[in-house]
Amino acid sequence: MTATATGSGAGTSRAGLGVTALWLGPALALIVGVVLYPAVELVRASTSDYSITGLRKGAAGADNYRRVLEHPDLSTVLLNTVVWVAAVLVLSIVISLGLAQLMSKEFFGRRLLRWAVIVPWAASLVITARLFMLLLDYNYGILNQVLLSAGIVDTPVDFLGDDRFTMPSMIGVGTFVTLPFTAYVLLAGLKGIPDDVYEAARMDGASPWQAYTRITLPLLRPALMVATVLNIIYVFNSFPIVYTLNDRNPGFAHDTTITFMYKLAFKSAEKSVGMSAAAGVFNVLLILVVVLAYLRISNWKEATDA
């Protein structure tokens, strides 16, 4: 067990440069060509000046960065992003812990539950976003209809237009579509915990709650980390939900960094590819910083090598 599972799991064989290039070449080519090169292009675009039709007019130095930093809506967008990422992340992890627990139990209808949980994952985000736009609509939304007939509200709630409700609505939908992936990763983690550990705990007289906090949660840590890291990246970059649900509202009042970046180039008064690229660079750096900070705080290496 230890021989193969410790460290990074490398075997004993050594390989020369030629052999290495043969096995890793295609992967490297794809990563360098389609991920790193666009990243370089993004940086280059961010220091260039473009006409509104997208033609390069010349170098712009740090102008685009300055214009992004001086953008009057930047602080709103950053605050929105923090609220959006933190809320969706925490809500999905907490709810998924319960959901995965339920999905791991044996009962009549479990299969149906597992299939139903998959649906929001299988559906395209754009479609789910449009669907919720309709469900939450002021005039035609079924949710308002339900709330009205149940007597919870007297007048319909403008979930996607009222500033007080727009972000919470987005967070709700964002969490809903993040749950399937998160719950499945945690379910996989739960399945990896051997039964005899619980057996031993029961013999020792541990209550279910003690067993959960002292055995399940610590052993679930690697799965929790995978779910958290990937979700930070996914939620940060989640475009369709924020873009679609917020479509009606002018300006950047409910935008996150990713939709802000997109609108700067394609759908705003600025129509500036350069500014958008600069915002894109900031965005990538922001994700890197947040993920690295998380990995550092949570001791990634120790957890995965445990």
Place this chain on the structure above:
Amino acid sequence: MSTTSIARPAASGPAGRTAGPAVQRPRGYRRVRPYVLSVAGLAVAALFALPYVVMLLDALRPSGDVLATPPSFLPREWQWGTFGTILSDARFLSWLKSSLLVASVSTVVVLVVAVPAAYFTARYRFRGRTAFLLLVLATQMFSPTALVVGIYREFFQLNLVNTYMALILTNAAFNLAFAIWILQGFFASIPQEIEEAAHLDGCGRFGTLWRVMLPLTLPGLVTTVTFTFIAAWNEYVVALTLIQDDARKPLTVGISSYVTGYEQNWDQLFAASVIAIVPVVILFAAIEKHLVGGLTAGAVK
């Protein structure tokens, strides 16, 4: 792999000893437990499915009824023909074809590229191994959405705007990290002895990988296929930016044109959406068991 840390919390829980049978759940609960779980499970299942049931019902009513006030849960008038209309719509069929093509070719590319890379990093020590793994981890942190402007400029220079090739390359590249990550964990967890035995039986490196290792990593492969296929199937921003030719749009982008400022065919939008979900749900349901196994190894590693 972490048996020591498993044993610790259980053994060192002194509070548990004194509690004894007092914390045993009451007898009655044990008897109703299956029913409680079933009711809870089915209720949660209904909650997840509900929005999409509404979507199906919206596909089965005239477009005008979708935007009627007050809204009604069941269609006021059932209109069964929409699915037929969609399935015989040449535009829809070309979007469906684009999505199927882009998603399946991207998945194949990911497998062909990720399997050797993952196997090699799991089994060999070589110069730059750590650098390669860090590079993979770094790609994991990028998404095409964050780089969309750079991607557009690159494919613009390569004259690949408006091509399937651009979408396939993008989808494959951005899903590669996850695939290598998951598969590497799988390969590393297979005991070296199994491979050595295959060697002694006269299998070459490649033969061993193909005939011995791949069957053993089936759950990992299934997980990789699912993730890549779904991600490519549902990719939106890059396709929205790179594809202008209507016939080459994938479903995600194409479907949106059923409801625009000019025409509002909500029934068609939702019928098309239901059709787009079905193949993925079937795929998922068929492999769900492997998926749970696959994510485990990936997560533990």
